[in-house]
Amino acid sequence: MPLLGLDLVANGLTEDEARGCIALIDAGRNLDDIEMPVVDDPDGEEWEQFCNQAGAIRPDKTVPRDSEDPEATSVLPEPDRVYVTETANTAEDLAAIAPKVPVVVAEQIEAADPTLDADLADWWADSCVRPRLRVLGPIKVRIGVGGNAQAATNRRPACNNAVTYLSTRLRGATTQEVADALTITDDRVRQDMSIVRAWLGDNPRTGRKFLPGATEHPLAVERGVGLYLIEDLLCDADLFKRLRLRGEARGPEGVNDLRTALRLVNGAPYDGLRTRGTVWLAANAVDHDLLCSIIDTAHIVSTIAIQTGDLQGARAAAELAVLIAPTDANLQMDLAKIAERTGDEAKAAAIARNVLGWRDAAGDQVDLSHRNDAILATHRWLQRALHAG
Numbered sequence: 361m362p363l364l365g366l367d368l369v370a371n372g373l374t375e376d377e378a379r380g381c382i383a384l385i386d387a388g389r390n391l392d393d394i395e396m397p398v399v400d401d402p403d404g405e406e407w408e409q410f411c412n413q414a415g416a417i418r419p420d421k422t423v424p425r426d427s428e429d430p431e432a433t434s435v436l437p438e439p440d441r442v443y444v445t446e447t448a449n450t451a452e453d454l455a456a457i458a459p460k461v462p463v464v465v466a467e468q469i470e471a472a473d474p475t476l477d478a479d480l481a482d483w484w485a486d487s488c489v490r491p492r493l494r495v496l497g498p499i500k501v502r503i504g505v506g507g508n509a510q511a512a513t514n515r516r517p518a519c520n521n522a523v524t525y526l527s528t529r530l531r532g533a534t535t536q537e538v539a540d541a542l543t544i545t546d547d548r549v550r551q552d553m554s555i556v557r558a559w560l561g562d563n564p565r566t567g568r569k570f571l572p573g574a575t576e577h578p579l580a581v582e583r584g585v586g587l588y589l590i591e592d593l594l595c596d597a598d599l600f601k602r603l604r605l606r607g608e609a610r611g612p613e614g615v616n617d618l619r620t621a622l623r624l625v626n627g628a629p630y631d632g633l634r635t636r637g638t639v640w641l642a643a644n645a646v647d648h649d650l651l652c653s654i655i656d657t658a659h660i661v662s663t664i665a666i667q668t669g670d671l672q673g674a675r676a677a678a679e680l681a682v683l684i685a686p687t688d689a690n691l692q693m694d695l696a697k698i699a700e701r702t703g704d705e706a707k708a709a710a711i712a713r714n715v716l717g718w719r720d721a722a723g724d725q726v727d728l729s730h731r732n733d734a735i736l737a738t739h740r741w742l743q744r745a746l747h748a749g
Contacts, residue, residue: 414653415601422459432460433611448693497626532587541640
């Protein structure tokens with residue numbers, strides 16, 4: 361650039377880097393929903409065989425909403441036309457979030473998780489024998505009555521990260537896997553695991569530590585390899601999914617379980633993890649799965665409340681989820697419908713107008729899905745506000 365007196369070398373991309381950039385851009389342009397993954401682990405909890413990673417009942421365990429089975433029920437039991445006209449939903453939404461559940465499946469789900477209420481009581485108790493992990497909000501580990509709080513005094517953030525990572529590894533993790541996930545050395549893994557072991561203390565149910573020695577757990581013996589695995593850890597993410605699953609299985613009476621699930625939410629999933637200890641989330645995006653679950657559960661609760669006239673309850677559910685997902689159009693449409701039902705047509709229109717004006721990081725207008733276009737066309741918030749003005 362002789363006019364500017366500059367002699368520069370252009371930066372370039374390799375072929376693989378260019379392909380990666382293109383794939384990322386294409387993924388960002390795709391507004392179509394994809395199936396929530398499921399985990400078929402024979403060593404997992406029995407209740408997990410009935411739901412996906414967001415806690416929703418698996419499609420193969422349900423029947424369509426128009427099924428004639430007199431014993432199948434849905435958490436949204438009214439005909440589709442009621443929810444389409446009275447709440448912010450399309451028929452496709454209802455088919456996805458509120459299919460009918462056969463009574464035999466509902467009974468199996470109840471039987472698969474007999475300790476849910478007792479575990480909830482332990483979660484909210486002032487003290488508990490088991491260690492408790494909060495991931496629905498800022499990460500927090502509460503050790504049980506037999507734990508040693510002093511053991512982790514100088515390594516609390518690292519220990520929080522370790523417990524959080526291991527909570528997602530139902531079959532345990534090797535030293536190398538922990539090192540890669542938390543970006544620490546093998547020696548640091550062994551040191552930190554010793555601290556966590558002392559911190560969590562003894563498990564009175566098994567007679568072992570809650571974090572047994574790497575070669576002591578039966579699964580490690582079976583596989584012939586050292587494994588780190590925390591036993592009997594109580595985690596709010598699991599409780600949330602279990603409540604959502606049971607709530608959906610119970611039909612109209614399940615709304616109390618869904619409301620209880622929302623009580624567990626204290627912020628964005630996995631908030632506050634140390635940055636260098638979050639590599640594992642890139643390969644196992646459980647935070648995104650949980651965020652989707654919170655949004656869906658809040659939307660279902662809000663839908664029920666709007667349709668039954670409980671506008672305060674509807675607003676509480678939607679606003680809770682909006683705090684952690686402010687750009688989710690489903691929740692914004694719920695708030696617009698709530699505003700309309702309270703007589704505030706101007707606010708409903710303002711919310712709709714704001715959603716239509718969303719821009720991405722590059723400043724380009726966000727292309728809404730056909731679902732949102734259909735809801736705007738059904739409720740006509742913008743047109744009604746214009747006519748009123």
